[in-house]
Amino acid sequence: MPVNLTDGKGDSLLILAAYNSQPEVVKALIERGAELDQLNARGQxxxxxxxxxxxxxxxxxxxxxxxxxxxxxxxxxxxTEMFDLPQFRAIIEEYL
Known part of the structure; x- marks a missing residue:
């Protein structure tokens, strides 16, 4: 199965794994070279x-x-702004 396979909404396997809170799948897809910055049809x-x-x-x-x-x-x-998630903004800022 292609690691960057997408559905009709443009959701990749990596997007679906992240959305469904499956970090073990996220890790496996990253290790297999999944496109990190692929956007779905909603720009996510x-x-x-x-x-x-x-x-x-x-x-x-x-x-x-x-x-x-x-x-x-x-x-x-x-x-992080839209949903008032300051703890996640702080995490992101660690990597900027």
């Missing part, structure tokens, strides 16, 4: 989804792997 990345779901483990893995917190119209930094 896997990092955006991990932050939205408040999954610290996946958030840190994605940032450590080089995911861009400023990418896309619904980016991870914007999500």
């Amino acid at each position: 990345s896997a990092l955006t989804c991990a932050v939205f779901k408040q999954d610290e483990e996946s958030t840190r893995m994605l940032l450590e792997a080089g995911a861009d917190p400023k990418l896309g119209p619904q980016n991870a930094l914007a999500v």
